[in-house]
Amino acid sequence: MCGIFAYIGNKNDAANIAFEGLKILEYRGYDSWGIAVKKGKNLAVDKHVGKIGGASVNLPKSNLAIGHTRWATHGGVTVANSHPHLDCRKEIAVVHNGIVENFEQLKEELIKKGHKFVSETDTEVIPHLIEENLKGSSGFATSVRKSFNKLKGLNAIVIAYAPSSEIIAVKNGSPLVVGLGKDEFYLASDISSFIEKTKKVIFLKDYEMVILGKDIELISVPSGKQLEVVPETVTWKFELSSMGKFPHFMIKEIYEQPLVIRNIAENYEDEINALSKLIKKARGTYFIGAGTAFHAGLTGTYLFSKIAETHVNTAVASEFNYLEHFLNKESLVIALSQSGETIDVIEPLNRAKVRGSKIVAITNVLGSSIYRMADFKILLNAGPEKAVASTKAYIAKLSVLLMLVFAMVEKTADAKKLLLLAADEIDRILEKKNSAQIKQVAKFLSIASNIYVIGRGVSYPSALEAALKIKEVSYVPTEGLAGGELKHGTIALISKGTPVIVFAPNDDSFESIISNAIEIKSRGGIIIGIADKNQPVFDYFLQVKDIKEASYIAQIVAIQLLAYYMAVDLNLDPDKPRNLAKSVTVK
Ligand code: F6R
Numbered sequence: 267m268c269g270i271f272a273y274i275g276n277k278n279d280a281a282n283i284a285f286e287g288l289k290i291l292e293y294r295g296y297d298s299w300g301i302a303v304k305k306g307k308n309l310a311v312d313k314h315v316g317k318i319g320g321a322s323v324n325l326p327k328s329n330l331a332i333g334h335t336r337w338a339t340h341g342g343v344t345v346a347n348s349h350p351h352l353d354c355r356k357e358i359a360v361v362h363n364g365i366v367e368n369f370e371q372l373k374e375e376l377i378k379k380g381h382k383f384v385s386e387t388d389t390e391v392i393p394h395l396i397e398e399n400l401k402g403s404s405g406f407a408t409s410v411r412k413s414f415n416k417l418k419g420l421n422a423i424v425i426a427y428a429p430s431s432e433i434i435a436v437k438n439g440s441p442l443v444v445g446l447g448k449d450e451f452y453l454a455s456d457i458s459s460f461i462e463k464t465k466k467v468i469f470l471k472d473y474e475m476v477i478l479g480k481d482i483e484l485i486s487v488p489s490g491k492q493l494e495v496v497p498e499t500v501t502w503k504f505e506l507s508s509m510g511k512f513p514h515f516m517i518k519e520i521y522e523q524p525l526v527i528r529n530i531a532e533n534y535e536d537e538i539n540a541l542s543k544l545i546k547k548a549r550g551t552y553f554i555g556a557g558t559a560f561h562a563g564l565t566g567t568y569l570f571s572k573i574a575e576t577h578v579n580t581a582v583a584s585e586f587n588y589l590e591h592f593l594n595k596e597s598l599v600i601a602l603s604q605s606g607e608t609i610d611v612i613e614p615l616n617r618a619k620v621r622g623s624k625i626v627a628i629t630n631v632l633g634s635s636i637y638r639m640a641d642f643k644i645l646l647n648a649g650p651e652k653a654v655a656s657t658k659a660y661i662a663k664l665s666v667l668l669m670l671v672f673a674m675v676e677k678t679a680d681a682k683k684l685l686l687l688a689a690d691e692i693d694r695i696l697e698k699k700n701s702a703q704i705k706q707v708a709k710f711l712s713i714a715s716n717i718y719v720i721g722r723g724v725s726y727p728s729a730l731e732a733a734l735k736i737k738e739v740s741y742v743p744t745e746g747l748a749g750g751e752l753k754h755g756t757i758a759l760i761s762k763g764t765p766v767i768v769f770a771p772n773d774d775s776f777e778s779i780i781s782n783a784i785e786i787k788s789r790g791g792i793i794i795g796i797a798d799k800n801q802p803v804f805d806y807f808l809q810v811k812d813i814k815e816a817s818y819i820a821q822i823v824a825i826q827l828l829a830y831y832m833a834v835d836l837n838l839d840p841d842k843p844r845n846l847a848k849s850v851t852v853k
Contacts, residue, residue: 281312293654294847333350334349357397359393369388420440434477437472441635445457457633468498473488525689527686531685559583560581560583564580595622601615615639716743725779795807
């Protein structure tokens with residue numbers, strides 16, 4: 267997580283340029299932010315706790331600035347812990363994305379050498395390390411290189427050094443991209459933050475170091491050798507998203523879902539057919555993803571079994587490193603990722619690549635790291651997803667997966683029809699009278715102390731996703747589980763008044779899940795049924811009409827709305843839940 271933005275060039279309002287760039291990067295972390303500018307032979311720094319959105323910056327005119335919007339890893343959310351961090355002489359400023367895994371040992375060594383630390387962060391060792399290396403005869407670039415080589419973990423760092431009027435960036439892991447303007451350079455975690463200024467870019471590769479001053483130099487960190495600078499011109503258009511008539515991005519994005527589904531139904535046949543051929547050719551296909559994206563993958567596993575009669579594994583991406591030993595040249599690893607930047611996904615993909623496996627990306631962000639590293643890619647085209655809780659990208663992934671399983675059995679036309687029905691059903695759920703009913707249930711649930719969600723078959727991943735959505739925006743502890751698992755332990759937590767959401771679509775799970783609901787009700791639980799028809803066991807009924815194999819797409823929308831209204835009811839910001847970030851670029 268964390269957003270990095272830097273500027274060096276012919277304009278003297280570098281602080282404002284960085285400030286505006288950071289605002290675009292706020293989705294990467296929003297607990298605090300800071301900017302440093304060169305002021306003579308020193309640096310001036312302005313740091314704040316809180317979101318950058320409504321803030322202002324107070325720094326002198328300068329043509330060099332580095333900035334950061336933070337998602338805390340090491341050290342609480344305080345001004346002292348926010349970036350940039352400085353060396354003892356206040357000549358070196360560092361912003362950082364990642365975790366310095368050996369920072370305690372480095373800090374101890376540096377303290378012994380007389381360095382003074384003012385924060386609890388891992389990052390602060392970096393400026394002091396560079397300061398220490400500068401004491402020898404090394405120049406700025408060599409000192410940065412030497413220091414970077416001492417850091418363990420996946421790190422992207424950007425350093426401003428006032429005496430040399432240069433910015434240096436180096437990375438392994440998290441993304442950094444350089445923008446080359448006329449007599450100026452931009453550097454950021456995400457190209458969208460400067461795309462209005464220049465489309466000439468260099469995506470920094472792992473273990474490359476870029477030096478930006480009057481000119482640009484690229485160095486290989488392992489060899490120290492100079493590399494050729496070959497910029498590419500991106501032609502992508504980045505849509506900026508505004509809330510329009512909606513009070514929050516989350517609700518706007520929920521309402522955009524029918525459009526996203528129709529787009530996939532109507533335009534994806536060729537690429538989906540090509541992917542189905544890759545799956546048929548592979549000896550072993552694996553979906554990997556984190557959080558919501560993992561739930562999409564798990565849904566895929568159920569769909570592949572039922573509709574395509576094919577086994578496809580799904581793993582939590584951060585666990586895939588421990589399950590990779592069977593991967594080989596014939597394996598296909600399909601990464602699901604809205605942002606395309608999740609480090610928990612990138613890391614196992616890199617390792618799968620080393621084993622010769624083919625990589626497929628199903629992502630929403632053109633040009634993202636996962637998009638660029640894939641051999642075959644499917645772009646979700648759901649439009650920018652700004653709310654931290656993923657909604658439309660999830661629905662887009664589910665839609666692609668439905669098309670894919672039907673393509674496996676050469677029945678894409680059936681999938682298209684089902685998707686169009688799902689889009690219509692979602693339109694119906696979103697109508698005022700139906701959403702008002704969901705609002706009522708949200709009122710009841712927002713005062714619950716804990717909630718359970720159950721489903722079976724393809725509705726089991728829906729239960730996991732429903733629980734995740736509710737807890738991330740309402741903070742009400744919620745657990746999703748397979749209906750059959752309840753009696754193996756969790757039923758001990760059901761007592762009078764415990765709310766349990768039950769997914770009971772009209773499929774092969776119906777009878778068993780209704781039996782589970784009856785078991786819960788016998789112990790005092792309150793049942794919120796999500797089904798085609800009302801059932802005697804339901805205390806509350808939210809209707810999602812039967813649309814056969816696509817019912818699981820529409821049923822999750824009812825829960826997205828429920829979670830959203832719970833957050834609103836509790837006076838919480840559903841777009842920026844505490845402790846979360848949209849792009850998760852640390853392990
Ligand atoms: C939850 C949510 C997260 C993400 C996860 C992976 O609403 O958004 O669980 O799904 O952090 O992110 P991506 O899909 O960008 O790889």
